Amino acid sequence: MNTPVPVSYLLYTQELDEPMRRCYWQEFAANGAEHIVLNATMMAMIMEKPQLAKQFESELASAGLSFMDAHAPYGIHWDLNCVFENERPGVTVRQQLAIAIAASLGVKTMTIHVGSDNFFPDVPFEKHFSRICSMLEILLKEAEKYDITLCIEN
16 A cells, blocks of 8 residues: 655745735645655744744644744854864854754755855865865754654755
8 A cells, every 4th residue: 555755835925924924825725735845944933932933833723734844044154164274163053043943843864955165165075075064063963862763955
């Protein structure tokens, strides 16, 4: 017997006000969606205004939806290979916070960017790789604490 694999939808709603967002959720639910990705923008919004976590969760629940996956914020000041040595401790804390936020919303998998060398081609690959590995060592412990699987994206 085949068990259907759950599907989650990556939607961008950051420019919608609450009433419009609720309509958006309702429309997705009416068309069969059950799960939504806690996207990178929503995650950053929650970091700025923590009360949004429960608000988003409540909005989804009222439409019969839930978060299933998350995508951590990303970019040169977020990625695991961040080349700005003075910023790396902050990147670690922000990514740990992303894991905690995802866990608080019942998420079990979170995608995280390791970064790329295309913005900093003068930095040797080995240095990028070393930065990624050292950050992953810390974040994997955090993810394990919350029973979250980290998925690596480009």
